[in-house]
Amino acid sequence: PTREAIDPVRYISNYSSGKQGYAIAAAAVALGAETVLVSGPVDLPIPPGVQLIPVTSAVEMLAASERELPSDIAIFTAAVADWRVAEEKNQKIKKDKSGIPDLKFVENPDILQTIAKRTSKRPTLVIGFAAETENLVENARDKLKKKGCDLIVANDVSKEHGVFGGDKNTVQLVSASGVESWGLLSKQDVAQRLMAQLAAQLTAGKA
Numbered sequence: 164p165t166r167e168a169i170d171p172v173r174y175i176s177n178y179s180s181g182k183q184g185y186a187i188a189a190a191a192v193a194l195g196a197e198t199v200l201v202s203g204p205v206d207l208p209i210p211p212g213v214q215l216i217p218v219t220s221a222v223e224m225l226a227a228s229e230r231e232l233p234s235d236i237a238i239f240t241a242a243v244a245d246w247r248v249a250e251e252k253n254q255k256i257k258k259d260k261s262g263i264p265d266l267k268f269v270e271n272p273d274i275l276q277t278i279a280k281r282t283s284k285r286p287t288l289v290i291g292f293a294a295e296t297e298n299l300v301e302n303a304r305d306k307l308k309k310k311g312c313d314l315i316v317a318n319d320v321s322k323e324h325g326v327f328g329g330d331k332n333t334v335q336l337v338s339a340s341g342v343e344s345w346g347l348l349s350k351q352d353v354a355q356r357l358m359a360q361l362a363a364q365l366t367a368g369k370a
């Protein structure tokens with residue numbers, strides 16, 4: 164089954180196919196995890212065994228993510244828009260004689276950072292993604308610190324790599340303990356390796 168179309172008529176968004184996030188949810192189910200997938204509108208089948216929570220905004224995505232706490236692992240793959248229009252209209256904004264609408268913007272919450280910096284019910288492992296076109300590792304290190312997460316999965320999205328919308332990904336894992344490069348893999352393989360590694364880390368921590 165695909166999810167229903169519940170998209171607004173006009174909206175501001177970042178592009179993301181959702182493929183990597185959906186593959187991660189499927190890999191988590193395969194390892195026996197109780198898996199909740201909070202997802203914006205994408206054109207992908209719902210992985211069997213996951214509980215899907217459909218959302219259409221960053222504010223809803225944060226609220227849904229917080230409602231699902233506590234959790235052992237939280238992974239943030241969504242390409243969340245940094246800003247949203249300050250005033251959401253209930254009707255389509257018509258093109259009329261008054262010309263180009265003067266839209267005001269406000270900042271969206273940083274979902275990853277908000278969850279990673281929680282003082283109560285912080286998931287044991289909080290993972291972020293970083294889409295970069297240059298200085299991959301350096302930017303990922305900065306992001307790791309700024310957002311307060313345990314791991315950043317950095318992928319190069321410069322055009323020649325064809326990551327966007329494609330089925331493959333070249334990632335580097337950046338954590339406090341160093342950098343790991345995985346080379347070119349399918350998004351499924353990235354998901355399975357990532358989940359296996361996180362499961363092992365979680366078990367080691369609880370031992």
Ligand code: C5P
Pocket residue numbers: 221239240241242243244245271272273274275276290291292293294306
């Ligand atoms: O800062 P930047 O957007 O590059 O960071 C990417 C990471 O932060 C991703 O894991 C993304 O899901 C997360 N993010 C978020 N909320 C935002 C912006 C990004 O959770 N508003």
